Amino acid sequence: MDFTRRKLLKTTLAASAAFSAPHLWLPASKEAWGATVKKGEPIKVGLLFSLTGALAVPEEDSTLVLQYAFDEINKNGGINGVPVEPVIVDAKSDFNVYTEKAKELIIRDKVIALFGCYTSASRKAILPTVMQRNHLLYYPTCYEGAECTQNAICTGPLANQHSKDLIPFMVKNFGKKVFFVGSNYVWPKESNKNAKIWLEEAGGELLGEEYVPLGSSEFGPVFNKIRDTQPDFIFSTVVGASDIAFHKQFKQEGFKVDKMPIASLTTGEIETRAMGPEFGAGHFLSAPYFQSLDNPTNHKFVEGFLSSKYGKNGVTHYNMEETYLSAYVFKYGFEKAVAAVGVENVTPRIIRDHSGGVRVEDNVSPEGLVWIDEDNFNTWLKPKIGQCQGDGTFKVLKASEGQVQPLPFSIYPDSGTCTKDGLKAPDGKIRTNVI
Template sequence: MSLNRRNFLASTAALASASMLPRVALAADTIKLGSILDTSGIFDAYGKPMDMAMRLAVDEINAAGGLLGKQVEVTAYDTQSDMALYSQYGQQLTRQDQVDVVHGGILSASREAIRQTMRKTKTPYFYNVLYEGGVCDRNIFINGVTPAQQVEALVPYAMSKSGKKVYILAADYNYGQITARWIQKFVADNGGETVGVDFFPLDVSDFGSTIAKIQSAGPDLVIAPLVGGAHLSFFRQWAAAGMKDRIPLASTTLGVGNEHKVLTPEEGNGIMVAYNYSQELDTPANNAFKEKWAAAYGDSNLIHEIAVSNYQGVLTWAEAVRQAGSLDRDAVIAALETGLSIEGPAGKVTVDPKTHHAVLDVHIMEFANQGMKVIETLPQRQPIDTQAVCDLAANPGDNTQYEIQI
């Protein structure tokens, strides 16, 4: 979502003492995976399960013998939900810790705070979160859904359940602003009308005047790309005002951090979403994943959309290392660009060589008793929004986040 390494090991002179050689050998005996996430602070509900999922994937890889005959070692930093620390830790991972790959970032601002550092230091970077689309950079791989994969599926379903007049409430930063424009496009494409659009800073928690404004506008449907704990207040206040049963709700973000488990059934039931993952997916891969999670952590209720995306991102990178037979950046990227696929808890994950985004299953769902009931599965949806502006096969040197014209 959007709001918000190597080469430090100084070549000291030639090692004169043989006593230092074991340390040098030991450093080469592990593969270093770097992680930067908000595991405390206001976004920890997203970051903590992402960290747990990453460690679960690494433990599985190591239990199976590691990669290239080596164990994977995690170096992780907690940004405490402070964007400034992303830049600091990004440089530390690449220049001091000399990691072989980085998985990290939650808000788009955090991704952009570290992406250029990863590119300059030639450290492969995985951003495993749904976001607004448009990033075109051969050094990054993105495993979350984009608007063309998610919003294009959600809008017509939600309109078919409600009506043609839509009101949009969105977080006031890159992700919310761009996603609101995509919603407007798909509303119009499906014969609807957007009757209002409002944006809210992440710390806003009082939506009383907004609810009154929506009542005056009289929409058939409210779609809410709101983000974070403060914005969760909208859904509670909407239900408390008696509006939930009068005007249906849909969201492109609610539930990715298990917010539907915080809402009561009376507050959440019937809210419509579309994501790559639900705990309710009854598949062998998902059931096995939940069993592994429960064995490791005891409580599988913490699993959410972007935790699974992070898990799948680590497995995707690991498979690329296996296929490349090397940690060399260009070899790993070349392996990923073959259209590599893995089977994850959410289904098949395939790397799109043109954009380095993931081709993913998208599940249209409704909240029911603090769960996500799967209504329909749309298999292997392409990131066609980013494909419209990004072609890394033709332009491998591109380094742009495009604002896709809608």
């Protein structure tokens, strides 16, 4: 065949035009393409977490606990008698890989839902893909809010729930003066905006606010400022490896935990174990779940998980428990959807639409009853305050009286409120897919 340059150019152009405009050759459908459940086949879900790289520490645990949860669900008869089959991929702590793998799971593996992400950055990286395909993401950890999509369900606390009890508790027990320290990215900054509101209500005084670069382990200058201003307690939204360096250097710099404790939104069992309990003891954490929660469901969860083949890391913590809950939120939402439209017609979006009001009861949820908000699809839950003990576990000092409502736009009232169909602005206009 004789390929002239012109001919080659034409062919290539035509081919690239065809590939870049997928609607020409894909069935045009408002529903997620291909993602339905076929009779006689297991229900496929995608587990999109990083198993390698900087985010592997929390995200590997998420993958393990979801495998445990789906095993448990399958052992008890699956969902409507059909077993769940998790498809596990490695996002390699790289935001491009998150997007790429999300597409792969949706298009090639035809999963019915995605479970994934730990950082807000990765969530924001894959949400456009998820929304474009009208698919469904279970985001299983705390985040800052200010999103209103029709394709995500979150089982962790929002910024407005997270520090609501912690700040008044610390002001009452230690004093009015507080110093904020956080990692320099979106979640700590948004969380601190909320915390300032609670601080003002509690009559506290903000002495300083410092952000350190993500991954930084140099807290010397921050501690010099803290030493100068002498706050009554420190409010921390430092995450990951930095958080461990922060607690270690707190003690190494000669600060005393009984005089000026750190009240954190992130320092859980996994962090205190990594830093050594002597650096964690005495500090405070606000979270919906602690490994030490004393109830039969949690005992069963901790014993079951740690003795299973997934429990090799030897600990359960708030992020894992929130991830565990997401599996059950999926199960119940799926069952509701099947009851409403029949198994043949279930799509990711229909599962999401039927997940509003789904409850995970005391006998399943280790943290106690939670339910999904019918408007914004975040979770009603009870934040609890724990104090780290000498052995690295937490003693629960206070639990919120009732489940706290998730309000993703609480500090941005001008944006409106998140409803089932989109973000409703004060002038009545509804915008969908706000991220």
